[in-house]
Amino acid sequence: MTRSGARVGPMTAHHTPTPHLDVDALLDDPRRRIIVCCGSGGVGKTTTAASLALRAAERGRRVVVLTIDPARRLAQSMGIDALDNVPRPVRGTTGALDAMMLDMKRTFDEVVESQATPEKAQQILSNPFYIAVSSSFAGTQEYMAMEKLGQLDKDARASGRWDLIVVDTPPSRSALDFLDAPERLSSFLDGKFMRLLLAPARGPARLMTAGFNMVTKAVTTIIGGQVLHDMQAFVSAFDTLFGGFRQRAQRTFELLQADGTSFLVVAAPEPDALREAAYFVERLSEEQMPLAGLVVNRASVDPEVGLSAAAAMSGYERLRDSSDDASRMAAGLLRLHADRKLAVERETRLRGRFATAHPDVATVVLPALPTDVHDLDGLRRIGALLSGDGAA
Amino acid sequence: MSDFPNVQLHVVTGKGGTGKSTVAASLALAHASKGKTVLLCEVEGRQGIAQMFDVPPLPYEERLLAKHTEHGAGDVYALAIDAEAALLEYLAMYYRLGRAGKALDRFGVIDFATTIAPGVRDVLLTGKVYEAAKRNSRNKGARQYDAIVLDAPPTGRIAQFLNVNHELAGLARMGPIKSQADTVMTLLTSPRTAVHLVTVLEEMPVQETIDGVAELRENGLPVGGVVVNLVRPQDLDEEARNALLDGTVDEAALGKALGSSGIDATPELVHSLVAEGRDHAERRRLEDSQRTLVEAIGVPTYELGKLAGGVDLGGLYELAESLCEQGLA
Numbered sequence: 001m002t003r004s005g006a007r008v009g010p011m012t013a014h015h016t017p018t019p020h021l022d023v024d025a026l027l028d029d030p031r032r033r034i035i036v037c038c039g040s041g042g043v044g045k046t047t048t049a050a051s052l053a054l055r056a057a058e059r060g061r062r063v064v065v066l067t068i069d070p071a072r073r074l075a076q077s078m079g080i081d082a083l084d085n086v087p088r089p090v091r092g093t094t095g096a097l098d099a100m101m102l103d104m105k106r107t108f109d110e111v112v113e114s115q116a117t118p119e120k121a122q123q124i125l126s127n128p129f130y131i132a133v134s135s136s137f138a139g140t141q142e143y144m145a146m147e148k149l150g151q152l153d154k155d156a157r158a159s160g161r162w163d164l165i166v167v168d169t170p171p172s173r174s175a176l177d178f179l180d181a182p183e184r185l186s187s188f189l190d191g192k193f194m195r196l197l198l199a200p201a202r203g204p205a206r207l208m209t210a211g212f213n214m215v216t217k218a219v220t221t222i223i224g225g226q227v228l229h230d231m232q233a234f235v236s237a238f239d240t241l242f243g244g245f246r247q248r249a250q251r252t253f254e255l256l257q258a259d260g261t262s263f264l265v266v267a268a269p270e271p272d273a274l275r276e277a278a279y280f281v282e283r284l285s286e287e288q289m290p291l292a293g294l295v296v297n298r299a300s301v302d303p304e305v306g307l308s309a310a311a312a313m314s315g316y317e318r319l320r321d322s323s324d325d326a327s328r329m330a331a332g333l334l335r336l337h338a339d340r341k342l343a344v345e346r347e348t349r350l351r352g353r354f355a356t357a358h359p360d361v362a363t364v365v366l367p368a369l370p371t372d373v374h375d376l377d378g379l380r381r382i383g384a385l386l387s388g389d390g391a392a
Numbered sequence: 393m394s395d396f397p398n399v400q401l402h403v404v405t406g407k408g409g410t411g412k413s414t415v416a417a418s419l420a421l422a423h424a425s426k427g428k429t430v431l432l433c434e435v436e437g438r439q440g441i442a443q444m445f446d447v448p449p450l451p452y453e454e455r456l457l458a459k460h461t462e463h464g465a466g467d468v469y470a471l472a473i474d475a476e477a478a479l480l481e482y483l484a485m486y487y488r489l490g491r492a493g494k495a496l497d498r499f500g501v502i503d504f505a506t507t508i509a510p511g512v513r514d515v516l517l518t519g520k521v522y523e524a525a526k527r528n529s530r531n532k533g534a535r536q537y538d539a540i541v542l543d544a545p546p547t548g549r550i551a552q553f554l555n556v557n558h559e560l561a562g563l564a565r566m567g568p569i570k571s572q573a574d575t576v577m578t579l580l581t582s583p584r585t586a587v588h589l590v591t592v593l594e595e596m597p598v599q600e601t602i603d604g605v606a607e608l609r610e611n612g613l614p615v616g617g618v619v620v621n622l623v624r625p626q627d628l629d630e631e632a633r634n635a636l637l638d639g640t641v642d643e644a645a646l647g648k649a650l651g652s653s654g655i656d657a658t659p660e661l662v663h664s665l666v667a668e669g670r671d672h673a674e675r676r677r678l679e680d681s682q683r684t685l686v687e688a689i690g691v692p693t694y695e696l697g698k699l700a701g702g703v704d705l706g707g708l709y710e711l712a713e714s715l716c717e718q719g720l721a
Contacts, residue, residue: 041546042409042597069548071596221568268409271702272440301671305664307655315653322649325631326642330649332627333665336672339625339700346702370674372595 018355021293021362023387027056033260038169040276043268044297046070049168055383057095064098065166073374092376107144108134115244129234141170150252262292269299269347274354293362300343301367309341395719399586402541405550406590407597411621413440414703415590416543421712422721424466428538435473435517452477475506478516485530515556515573522576547600551607586616593679617692633673694718
């Protein structure tokens with residue numbers, strides 16, 4: 001564990017101080033019903049979401065956390081390594097915490113089953129086109145995460161089982177995929193091309209133009225007639241569900257804009273991750289979605305002693321070829337110190353750049369831990385660090 | 393001498409945050425330094441290459457990225473592959489679909505094919521890579537490449553991405569798209585291709601790498617090497633690290649050694665350095681246990697150090713040199 005009260009680099013790169021993100025206030029606010037953790041892949045979203053959920057539960061909220069792709073050991077320690085697509089109570093905490101891992105295909109199947117007659121549902125579920133779309137279409141995972149969030153919210157309102165939902169988002173390269181997926185899927189289901197495929201069965205004669213024939217012919221040539229046939233079967237079976245899907249996507253989108261929802265953008269102090277975070281922050285404000293703040297994960301901890309990187313490096317150069325143990329260790333430690341000072345400077349500069357462009361975004365900086373997090377104690381420690389709780 | 397002398401197509405994958413794009417760019421530079429004409433491709437529409445090399449966003453067009461400076465070195469070209477443009481190019485090249493191409497666009501077919509239709513997008517992207525690797529008479533006067541480095545989708549999706557055949561299997565059982573996929577697969581499964589996986593020495597990325605290698609092998613895709621990226625400095629030997637972990641460091645002797653290098657070694661400074669060293673030793677212990685797992689995969693491994701100041705253009709050349717020395721290029 002790091003030393004208590006460890007502080008992360010001073011914000012000297014810009015003049016306006018960054019507002020501090022008060023995580024406990026966010027978790028304790030009873031009007032807060034949904035917290036969405038988003039950010040690009042590999043920045044620690046899942047761990048952040050799980051830590052927030054555990055802390056909220058142990059502070060008295062009744063919480064459910066939806067994770068997408070947790071590390072195996074973390075999933076095991078939370079008891080969610082078995083995929084069954086329903087929330088299960090987490091053992092080892094006094095708080096009321098349920099957790100689940102998203103099963104994308106099953107969620108999609110359940111939507112179809114809930115929307116169609118059993119006969120029709122069966123027809124859709126066994127269509128090769130549906131199987132491909134529901135298991136490998138890039139964006140399905142994002143869409144299904146939203147769908148599951150909608151279901152959990154409905155469940156929470158009806159049963160009163162939870163008063164806070166914490167959601168992790170899929171590990172896409174771009175954080176924006178999460179917001180775009182529902183729109184993409186519903187525009188596909190509602191698109192010109194789909195209407196075109198349906199046209200022969202019911203279409204007005206004006207669609208049967210030369211253009212249409214040319215298109216059908218081209219599609220048949222390129223992808224083959226059998227695909228077109230499968231697609232037509234899929235589309236006509238899906239036809240009655242279109243309205244339902246579009247409405248659901250619309251409702252989830254509204255849920256994300258609601259007062260009780262907050263977004264937390266998670267980033268690592270790296271140019272790519274912070275750039276994605278910046279895109280996301282801008283997009284949220286465009287969509288009028290409520291941003292709670294930015295979590296900067298894995299920041300290098302400033303050693304807070306006066307020795308500069310340059311001075312440490314010159315000491316290292318002088319000692320590196322020594323033969324006695326103490327000098328060699330001194331050289332190694334100086335090199336580490338220099339690296340760490342450089343990393344802190346660089347990260348501070350990167351964060352400063354973000355803060356200058358987005359001065360209103362409340363931020364909390366989390367120090368890099370020397371060990372991986374894979375149990376509830378680890379999550380508790382992260383939760384405490386997020387809240388600036390000195391006892392960490 | 394390169395460990396992969398007969399490989400023309402180097403596919404680089406890795407979990408998010410492990411630096412796969414950095415490694416792909418360095419690998420391209422490394423090949424160029426050996427006199428090869430190299431194409432560096434990206435397929436995720438992120439313009440990562442442009443950002444790394446500090447050039448304007450790349451169009452769907454091969455652009456000179458790094459011109460050789462030494463005698464005997466080759467040039468690096470870059471291409472950001474875009475599925476829509478690739479489809480239109482493909483149609484133009486093989487079907488001469490002038491007006492129909494436009495009609496397809498108007499009816500949303502292009503959009504449909506490139507974003508929704510499962511597998512089609514991946515066939516288009518890998519298909520363009522194939523075209524660059526095996527230039528034929530349809531693309532007149534096009535440049536020939538000795539090596540192609542593909543900055544591919546992440547480890548979790550790589551086998552699916554490359555195994556275009558399988559993805560299409562349930563859908564297109566025949567037709568030109570299917571035969572295009574078959575042709576692409578013959579290159580991707582041949583000894584002319586190697587898939588390299590980038591990881592860092594942490595639990596999740598290492599696990600994903602192990603799973604990724606298994607999945608690639610199941611699909612008959614040739615696994616190249618594992619690049620362990622962002623490795624911490626190795627200046628402290630095991631003895632020193634144990635002393636730091638056990639708390640048995642002789643701080644007085646350490647202070648004296650520091651003092652002899654001209655540093656004002658106050659007890660606070662010595663104490664802080666020891667605490668920093670302990671954090672490092674703890675991390676290293678975890679790294680070592682992960683390294684054992686990586687070695688157990690049984691493919692060549694390469695290590696790249698963490699650059700304290702971050703990766704800039706100079707850093708890419710530094711990493712490229714290290715890859716050459718270790719034999720990946």
